[in-house]
Amino acid sequence: MKKLLNILACPVCKQPVELNKEHSKLLCTSCHQQYKIKDNVPRMLDEESEKEIKDYINSSDGQNMVKEYDKKGLFLKLYKTAVKITGGSNFHTPVKKRLQSIIDSTGENGFVLEIGSGNHRLDEKVINFDICHFKNVDVVGNGSKLPFQNESIHAIMLLAVLEHTRQPQKVIDECYRVLKKDGIIYAEVPFVFRYHSYPTDFWRFSLQGVDELFHKFSKQDVGVCVGPSSGLLTFLTHYATLFSFSNNFFINRLIKGLTFCFLFPLKYLDLLLVKNQRAHELAAGIYFMGEKK
Numbered sequence: 001m002k003k004l005l006n007i008l009a010c011p012v013c014k015q016p017v018e019l020n021k022e023h024s025k026l027l028c029t030s031c032h033q034q035y036k037i038k039d040n041v042p043r044m045l046d047e048e049s050e051k052e053i054k055d056y057i058n059s060s061d062g063q064n065m066v067k068e069y070d071k072k073g074l075f076l077k078l079y080k081t082a083v084k085i086t087g088g089s090n091f092h093t094p095v096k097k098r099l100q101s102i103i104d105s106t107g108e109n110g111f112v113l114e115i116g117s118g119n120h121r122l123d124e125k126v127i128n129f130d131i132c133h134f135k136n137v138d139v140v141g142n143g144s145k146l147p148f149q150n151e152s153i154h155a156i157m158l159l160a161v162l163e164h165t166r167q168p169q170k171v172i173d174e175c176y177r178v179l180k181k182d183g184i185i186y187a188e189v190p191f192v193f194r195y196h197s198y199p200t201d202f203w204r205f206s207l208q209g210v211d212e213l214f215h216k217f218s219k220q221d222v223g224v225c226v227g228p229s230s231g232l233l234t235f236l237t238h239y240a241t242l243f244s245f246s247n248n249f250f251i252n253r254l255i256k257g258l259t260f261c262f263l264f265p266l267k268y269l270d271l272l273l274v275k276n277q278r279a280h281e282l283a284a285g286i287y288f289m290g291e292k293k
């Protein structure tokens with residue numbers, strides 16, 4: 001928390017915040033807004049964001065997201081095990097190395113932020129940021145009102161999160177504001193991919209769309225991170241769930257799991273297809289890496 005205090009800011013007026021005497025709240029030094037701290041995790045949400053996020057979480061899609069991230073229930077455990085064994089539905093181009101090299105490039109005291117981290121942690125050094133207080137989250141907040149000071153962060157990751165935000169451009173503009181000069185942004189977004197709400201799902205992005213969204217940044221690399229065959233596999237497993245005519249989370253997970261067991265080798269066709277220059281025309285996912293100049 002002590003280290004975080006150096007970079008945290010009021011999401012409303014972007015001015016620094018300070019701890020109260022009881023260490024239970026952060027107080028804005030300028031507009032005097034107060035932000036609660038629970039289990040050492042600051043909740044940096046203004047009133048409007050609190051209401052918006054509460055509505056999303058209380059929706060049926062929001063409750064399914066909470067169930068998934070809480071990892072409870074037999075079906076869910078089986079599903080997670082199947083994903084672990086098969087490596088998931090996506091054949092992902094080797095991004096882990098790319099992510100690790102970005103994290104390492106920020107040096108020992110660099111601040112790396114993952115927006116929309118969910119409950120996973122890429123690296124001990126990464127500050128996990130999410131709208132919900134899931135396990136492993138360090139700061140709760142809204143991506144379009146980042147609670148960080150101007151030019152305070154060395155690198156930002158946005159991994160399959162922009163499609164879930166109402167105004168992706170606003171989130172990217174906020175990333176631009178909080179990144180230091182020469183700071184790195186790395187984003188992955190879906191293109192030809194099924195609806196998936198965590199807890200909302202608003203957008204899809206083409207290669208050109210990504211260029212447009214990140215136009216303020218100096219482009220370092222852009223391309224396909226999840227190929228067309230992985231997308232097709234996801235379509236087929238999800239298509240099978242439509243025959244259940246049910247919105248039951250567990251029934252649909254079971255159908256998806258069973259279909260997936262038969263079809264998952266399909267994803268390995270992407271080993272070949274991602275080498276095709278036209279792979280982006282049907283790619284499930286696109287990535288962008290850029291630098292703030």
Ligand SMILES: [Zn+2]
Nearest residue numbers: 010013028031
């Ligand atoms: Zn303020």
